[in-house]
Amino acid sequence: MKMVIKATLCTLGVGLAGLAEAADVSAEKVEALIEAAFAHAPAEVRGRVEQDETLRVCTAYRDNPPDDQWDAILEREKARIVYPADGVLMGDWKVALKEANNGYGWRMRDIPERVVGGNCYACHQLTEAEVGYGNLGPSLLGYGKDREIDEELIVATYNKIFNAQSVLPCSQMPRFGSNGFLTPEQVRDYVAMLLDPESPVNK
Ligand code: HEC
Known part of the structure; x- marks a missing residue:
């Protein structure tokens, strides 16, 4: 059974920390598998496999971060919003x-x-x-x-x-x-x- 779940994780190639836990596989092992799967991808693609700070927190807390981390995510992600140069927010x-x-x-x-x-x-x-x-x-x-x-x-x-x-x-x-x-x-x-x-x- 474990083999099947591991194979599935490899195929999906995404951060499935929850499944990993259920299958008694460490998150580190899953990360290593994903990294290995993308080892030969172009650098631009490889960069996307790495979680940013927000995704790291979400994974660590199973998408249910404590209040201080919740507020930190809101602040960090708000700071990443960019508006069109002319300020018009309704398009076509x-x-x-x-x-x-x-x-x-x-x-x-x-x-x-x-x-x-x-x-x-x-x-x-x-x-x-x-x-x-x-x-x-x-x-x-x-x-x-x-x-x-x-x-x-x-x-x-x-x-x-x-x-x-x-x-x-x-x-x-x-x-x-x-x-x-x-x-x-x-x-x-x-x-x-x-x-x-x-x-x-x-x-
Ligand atoms: C991978 C799935 C996914 C895709 C693709 C996606 N969304 Fe969402 N969206 C969600 C989920 C899940 C929620 C509910 C959680 C939340 O509010 O973030 C949501 C919430 C929203 C809400 C808030 C709804 C409310 O009642 O508050 C809006 C607006 C929205 N999406 C617009 C869009 C638009 C426009 C696109 C395409 C450009 C899009 N979404 C693509 C998953 C997705």
Whole structure:
């Protein structure tokens, strides 16, 4: 049984400290396996295998950090938010909606010219029309319809998408902007996708 679990861990190649514990394998062993699996990857990719301070804390506390660490994550991740140069935080919902189902990006041998997608559907319901979606995150259907759209909400939505952990430490949602996955301009398009009354999300 242990062999099977170990093999699975190798295949997944992600930080599965919880599983490791259940299988009586030390977190260090898992980290070493993951590192070995990426030993020949380009340096740029290898860097991503290393956890940053926030992920280290989340792993150490099984995503349930004590208050002081919780506050430290909020502060650290908030400091990593970057806004578009012109300060406009609502973009074009049509652009984002086109890319919300696109999981392209951050693979080895990416074609730089291709647009990196937000892949929101992998974890969220967004529209009535798209029935293929994941449910790791809450449904975002009607997100703008259910809320009063003011400056505060626009900034909060931008912050959430740019860096989910600036709002909720140890969230399973990727830190899209801070990790260089989406640009500030792309993030504001996603803000519009969620808040614009004309967006199918709110129809
Ligand atoms: C890997 C899964 C995953 C992906 C991909 C993902 N999210 Fe999330 N998202 C979550 C989870 C889990 C939560 C709930 C926990 C939290 O609030 O961080 C969440 C919460 C949110 C919330 C807050 C909802 C609320 O009611 O407070 C918003 C807004 C959001 N996501 C937008 C997006 C957008 C836009 C995208 C695509 C650019 C996206 N998410 C991609 C997992 C994901």
